[in-house]
Amino acid sequence: MTAFLKLLFRNRLAAMGAVVLTAILILVLITPVLPLQNPDATATADRFKRPFTEGYLLGTDHLGRDLASRLLHGTRLSLAVGVVAALIAATIGSAIGIVAGYFGGRTDNIIMRGVDMLMAFPYILLALAIVAALGPGLMNALIAVAAVNVPFFARNIRGITVGLAGREFIDAARLAGMGHTRIILTELLPNVLPVIIIAMSTTVGWMILETAGLSFLGLGSQPPQADLGSMLGEARSALISHPHTSIVPGIMIFLIVMSINLLGDGVRDALDPRLRSGALSRPRATTLVERAGDIPAATDDLLAIQNLETQFHVGKRIYRAVGGVSLAVKPGECLGVIGESGSGKSVTALSVMGLVASPPGVITGGAVRFQGEDLIGAPYESLRRKRGDRVAYIFQDPLSTLHPLYRVGEQLAEAIRSHHKLGKAEGRARAVQLLKDVRIPNAESRVDDYPHEMSGGMRQRVGIAMALANEPDVIIADEPTTALDVTVQAQILSLLDDLRRERGLAIIFITHDFGVVAQLCDRVAVMYAGRIVEGGPTRAVLDAPAHPYTRRLIACVPELGGGRRALAAIPGLPPAVDDLPSGCAFAPRCDKARESCRAGDIPLAGTHPRAVRCLYPEEAV
Amino acid sequence: MGGYILKRLISAIPVLLGITIIVFLIMSLIPGDPATAILGSYATPENVAKINRDLGLDKPLVQRYFIWLSNMLTGDFGRSYSLNRPVIDEVLERFNATLILAGTAFVLCSVLGILAGVVSAARQYGFADKAITFVVLIGISVPSFFLGMMMILLFAVNMRWLPVSGMFAIYGGGDLPDLIRHLIMPSLALAAVATGVIARLSRSAMLEVLRQDFIRTARAKGVHERRVIMGHALRAAMVSIIPVLGIQAGFVLSGAVYIEIVFQWPGVGRMLVDAILTRDLLLVQGGVVFVAACYVMFNIAVDVAQGLLDPRIKT
16 A cells, blocks of 8 residues: 555656645635635625735626635535535445346346446436436436446446456355345455445546536526536626636636546556556667677678677666677578577567667667678668568567458568568569468468468468568578477478578577477577577587586477486576576576586687587586 | 448347437436426416327326337427427437537547547657647646637637637628638537547557557568558557547537537537426437437447458457
8 A cells, every 4th residue: 555655656747636636625624614705795896806806816706706715615515516426326336236246147137238228328418318307406417417427337346246256255155154135245345345436536526527517507506506617607608708707617627627637547557567567668669779888890690699788677677688699690591599488589589670679678788780780779761671671580479470450461562562662463462472482272362361360370371471571681580380289380390491491591590499499400509598508500519418508408308209208397497687696697506506607707618619608518518 | 241230230229229218217207297397487288288198198107108209210209399399300400510510529539639649659758748648638637618618718809710609600601611610619629628538548559559569570571660650550559449439429429518508509419408497308308319319320330440440350
């Protein structure tokens, strides 16, 4: 609760709302003891006095009545009516919602149908009908406003109750022989009450406004009694000649509604955990670059990631997702990057084209060179021209990575159209050809499918087709087969392998599966806690892993026909990258770790092409 | 698609019946003698006898409902005693004016609201976002009737840019430019709150969508950022924006009552308020049923639009 209040008041706007609302509430509460004139005392000699005249702080209205006094009494009345209406609506609506949600079945069905009917009305029509039947008057306006808001509470509270009614403690109460009334009152109500109160606090401002509105129309409070709405309504006829009589009550309504809105927003934000973590921020078009230190010199590789550092800045915490990674590929080569979830391999891959979500991602060091040109910090347009055209991505989970509302053919054609001029018919033909290239049957009809109409394997092929659309030089495949079953996975791997051989494509293949690496990759790099711990030709690394981590990662892979062998899971978890231990990050989980492992930074060492980041490797390399 | 529209139209029948039942029940709440209450100051003995005969008030409640319903289905909404003309004629004429006002406001709030939300999301925490957020906060906090009055003071009285009130100039008006001049202030005042609500929702819907994987895919393809925002992201965000447009249409229609009073607009809202004050209950009853029915039909149109936009909805 204190954490909630702290959060609420850190929000300056919400705090402002709270202050204004509290001030109004205090003023309204002490109104009877303030030295004010009688709000209904007319003084025709003092008609339409301007504000700040002697004796009248806010001036007088068309009957010479003191506006300050009328304003405070009117506010009092408006607030009281709004709160009472909210209480009535909440009580009746919640009762209906609880009954519908608790009993369910036909009772629920009939009640909710009725509620739906009420909600089919624009709210004011219902209110006007009720006032028409009962006759104008503040009480009747209050009844109308309360009635109009009953469906809102009924529907919300029903939703909560349905969820609760299936829970164990309700079943337990039933088995204990408690009656329905008692279960509802002692078991359900206490759990629903907080929701009712929150719903009420968010609607009370609304109800104050609605009753004021009805009074403004002349259907609410009747003279001489005045709430804010009827003050404004009466002042309307003198709007042009004496605007202050309208402005005074109008601003009061505005202040009340705004402060309740501000406070309500603050409460909602403080309760919404997503906002708390700052996750609801929009990723920029390219990853933010704040590079410090030297920029490595160019090499003759096709794509070279050089000493790359990518971090996530969340509040005051810094997560070092990628801590100085260097990788390179030549044309026609396939490099595997392997590691557990959270080892930084995907972030490394996304950093290449500036696709790390930012905020919170920041590239803080190193370089990514495509044909010698540094992409980190390159202007947006130059990066965009290469995205998908020279360097293309294949992502994991194609259901979420394809746009759900565009046909796959459109999405394929768009990949080309973003870089080359392409007519409509031609785009479709190219899309069909691409689907054929990735061996999708009935490509001519599939091209008009939406992603949700395809199977997982087929969607993944669409993802590959999209990466191939512009015949790129490099494809970065981020776990493209993880979501697929084994046979489909094998097909897709052989498809990628063929393409690489046919087109001289360089592939960076990210996975956590050594089996896949063995099948496809020439070289492999093993990542742990944001750094490369071992690298070398795939066969050599698989046959003689040097880093204890690599060895145990390979030991985790079950072998077909390998007999009953205990699979050695690695105990412990990878370290959190906002709190990396000094020295070897794997030391806490390593059975060979010694004191010196924790002492300081360990370099990546070995004779080319192999390298390992370990003081006591399993094999000398 | 045709089948889907038909299905939605059929599903509207019980809702429309429900609306007539609810209005009928509310009207039967009238305390005292209904005939006198309905006629109000027009209650002469022969009028009372006539309305008792017309409405069959001597008959039981259920029977009375069906008489009223079958009369309405033949287009007979009864007769307004204060205006001495058929209710349906008056309602249709007034509804036309309301439709012009509320329709303009609805288009304004949809376009401005979505645009503001998109800009706000695309420039999150930037100057444009903060400025829009501030204006939106003011917009949703000012009661529309007060906003309308302040606009009259500023733009009609002080600056003399626009006419104070009415739908057409009394002398020499009546053409489209005249209507537009009269429409500017009321439609803006009416659209203000809904614009704010839609802008807020669009902003959060856009932020939600912009974090999705398919946006990253679009960027990875090299799609230009402008198209990522206005195409990929907005298209997906519309799925959650459109239902809110339907709800806001109801609020715009409701707010029209206040705006019609403030700007002396000859619409159905002002007619209803006048009818309540003169106790012309048949006019109220007919007007409420008619407008509510129109709103139900509008919401079906919204559903159909949603079906067109989102192929995942089975149509």
